[in-house]
Amino acid sequence: MDSFRNREEAGTKLAERLSSLLPESLVLFAVPRGGVPVALPISRKLKVPIELVPIRRIPVPWAPEIEVGYTTDAGELHLNQPLIGQVRLSPHEIYQIAKKERKMLQQELAAWGARPVSNLVAKTALIVDDGLHSGWTMFSAVEVIRKMAAQQITVAAPVSHFRAQRFVKRHCDEMIVLLVENTPLFHIADYYREFPDVSDDQIRSALATDSAASVGRQLDLARA
Secondary structure, three states: OOOEOOHHHHHHHHHHHOOOOOHHHEEEEEOOOOHHHHHHHHHHHHOOOEEEOOEEEEEEOOEEEEEEEEEEOOOOEEEOHHHHHHHOOOHHHHHHHHHHHHHHHHHHHHHHOOOOOOOOOOOEEEEEOOOEOOOHHHHHHHHHHHOOOOOEEEEEEEEEEHHHHHHHHOOOOEEEEEEEEOOOOOOHHHHEOOOOOOOHHHHHHHHOHHHHHHHHHHHHHHHO
């Protein structure tokens, strides 16, 4: 099985595949949390700052490893209705869970120093995550970014299950994945030798590269 040492190495390899993107029209989005360290080498390579897709998972209360959808910081819901039917959550229960998760997301975005992005007219949005399992997370991220009027949406991830790739590919303009797997028991963590939780400090530090990336891009443009 091919694997990456960690998310940062995966991001470095992914950055090589993305080097043809034009930074002056590019907005780089990371899916929190796992997408942030993957996006960091891409930010450095392309000299563009990292923005965050403002979404947070809506977990099943008795099985928190399963999510039935996502909420945005504005309260917009992206729900997996077939899965909701299977776990038998009522609309009221979903609303209460989503309300709690939305509040936590708002607090996290503020603590991380994330800036709101609302308009992507004439821009290419590049959305990065550390992997695609079912594809639902990335699909939700794409839908959030699409409402910001991006001219083009490119999705990038180090690894994906082939079903997730097929699903997400129908909803974006371009998709770049380094490893596509077709295994019955697919877990994103299996493709990383180191796969720790991403801390708040890591996210704050990654977003702090904003200034350096922006300055570097301005210098490059000035030399051109």
